[in-house]
Amino acid sequence: MEHVGNGPRRRLRHRIPVRLRQHWRLVALCTAVLGVCGGVFGSGMIRPYAVRAPAADAAAGVTVDVRGTVDLFDTSVPHELTLTFGDAAYRDMLQEYFATGEKKYIEADLVIDGTRIPSVGVRLKGNSTLNGLTWNGMVRTRQGVRQGGGPFGGFGGGVFGSSLKGEEPENLPWLISFDEFVAGRRYQGHSQIAVRPALGRSATLLNEALAIALVGESGEPGQRFTYGSFSVNGRTSGPRLIVEYLDEGYAERLGDGVLYKALASGGFDYKGEDQTRYTTDFxxxxxxxxxxxxxxxxxxxxxxxxxxxxFASGLADRLDVGSFARYVALQNLLLNFDDMSGPGRNYYLWYDRATRRFRVINWDLNLAFQGDPATGPHDSVRRGFGPWRPPDGQGNARTRPGEPPQGGNRTRRDPVGGGGGPRMGHPLKDRFLASRAFTAVYEEQYRALFAGLFRDGTAARLLDEIVAAYKRNAGADTATVDTEAASLRELLQARIRALASDQVVSGT
Structure with missing residues (x-):
């Protein structure tokens, strides 16, 4: 089986410890009965799901692991996901989100590659992605709900969510939970998976898929992904990007430690020793x-x-410095401004109990490959939205190689943001880059990643494989994916040309 960007190091066991919930035996029995009773669902033949419940898994809290018919993250075959839920429940979910911003789960039936899984939990997923989501003539931004169209306020308004409509659930970003309503259930070892949005600015999300694949090739912990046709309540979209979620099973595969998710609402400020004061941070x-x-x-x-x-002498006692240098270098190489220092606070912390050190884990790369391809190793990655386009004959472009976006000045480690915009920066990353004690290790990792991921053709090869994976699925828009792939290839070539002569990359 082919796994784009997933080398042997990524094929790990799916043994998942989770918390015990009350009455799990009764729920597991009901789930098995429902699975056996699964018959014809929709227009296709639905197979009742096969399950396994090894004693070790059951003792850890996993009562049912649905095998399915094919590995969900095998990109060499097409996939199909179908969601069905009640209209009233969906309206209540949207009303709750527009009123409070809360993303509550609703119960749904899911079919994955012919295997029916009843009573999964589904909810909206994302922060900036949903900014500008419209429904019933309303639009929700970070400043609240407003009526009508027009320019949206707040970061991302009119850029991320402006093409997303509540009336089109097949295009929305979803988080699917297999154990929200059935305790202890997993699908191929996963408690959750994410369905990425179908956005007008990038219908295929090739940029995100390529970034995920390159993280996997780098040796840093990342995610698996695939493409699959997707429908909700009979409404079908083009192939959607399906992404592995960093859940309990993912943490188990990392080893003996604790995984913490940074929250978009939080920061990295010390608030004292009361742990309840950090619930909006992690x-x-x-x-x-x-x-x-x-x-x-x-x-x-x-x-x-x-x-x-x-900081210079003690960081290595608390953080895997080599891994962090690769993380920071990757964000620059991938032109991803919305990393741990971006407005979305997109990262996880992994705490290894044996070494008592942290690693920073990549997460949410949907804004990769959308900045200035001439961004250097010590330049800040500027925000850029939409697929990159090369300059035309008059030198007009959204982002021109060698020139900062929006007329700004690129300086060494210059700050991003300001002017009342979203809060940018992160104390750990900022101090790491500012300390001369870590310049050598950062530049060494940057050179190695550039040589092994870009200059040697790895990125171009992975992009070809990703395009082929997308096209295998029903409803694939071949013209759109070819156009977006061509634009992404031009960006990669511009990135390689710009960095090839950089003093850090050349070692001079």
Missing amino acids: KQVNAVGSADLQPVIDLIRWVNDASDEE
Whole structure:
């Protein structure tokens, strides 16, 4: 089986410890009965799902692991996902989101590659992605709900969510939970998967898929992905990008440690030792009950309070410096401004119990490959929306190689944001890049990644494989994917040309 961007290091066991829930035996029995009773669903033949419940998994809280018919993240075959839920429940979900911003789960039936899975939980997913979502003549932005169209306020308004409509659920971003309403259930080892949106600015999301694949090739922890045809309540969209979610099972595959998700609403400021004060900053993913937020709080306090000398000498005791250097270098190479220092706070922290050190985990790369291809190793990645286009004969372009977007000046490690926009920057990343103690390791990792991912043709090869994976699915828009792939190839070529002569890359 072919897994785009997923080398042998990524094929790991799917043994998943999760929290026990009450009455799981009764729920598991009901789930099995429903699965056996699954018959014809929609227009195609639906297979009742096959399950396995090894004693080790059951003891850890996994009661049902649905095998399915084919590996969901095998990109060498087409996939099909079908969601069905009640109209009233969907309206209630949208009303709740527009009124409060809360994304509540509703119950739905799901069919994946012919296997019916009843009573999954589905909810909207994303922050900036949903900014500008419209429904019933209303639009929701970070400033609240307003009537009618026109320019949307707030970061991302009119850019991310402006093409998303509540009346078109088949195009919305979804988080699918297999255990929200059936405790202990997994699908091929996963408790959750994410369905990325169908956005007008990029119908295929090739940029995100390529970025995920390159992270996998780099050796850093990343995600798996695939494309699949997708329909909701009989409404069909083109192939959607399906992405592995960083859940309890993902944490188990990383080893013995604790996984923490950074929240878009939070920051990295020390607020004292009361853990309840950090609930808007981080969410603990696994080991709930046997671990807590204290390691993260300790790291936050130290990063914010340490002198420059203490930071330089003590960071390696608290953080895998080599891994972090690769993480930071990747964000620059991938032209991803919305990383841990971006407005979405898109990252996870992994705490290794044996070494007592952290690693930063890549997450949410939908804004990769949309900035200035001439951005250097020590330049900040500027925000850029929509597929990159090369300059025309008059030198007009959304972003021109060698020239900063929007007429700004690119300076060494210049700050991004300001002017009342979203909060940018991150104390850990900013201090790391500002410290001369880590310049050498950062530049060494940057050179190695550029040589192994870009200059040697790996990125171009992966892009070809991703396009082929997209085209295998029903409803594929071949003209659109070819156009977007051509634009992305031009950006890659411009990126390689610009960096090839850079002093950091050349080692001079």
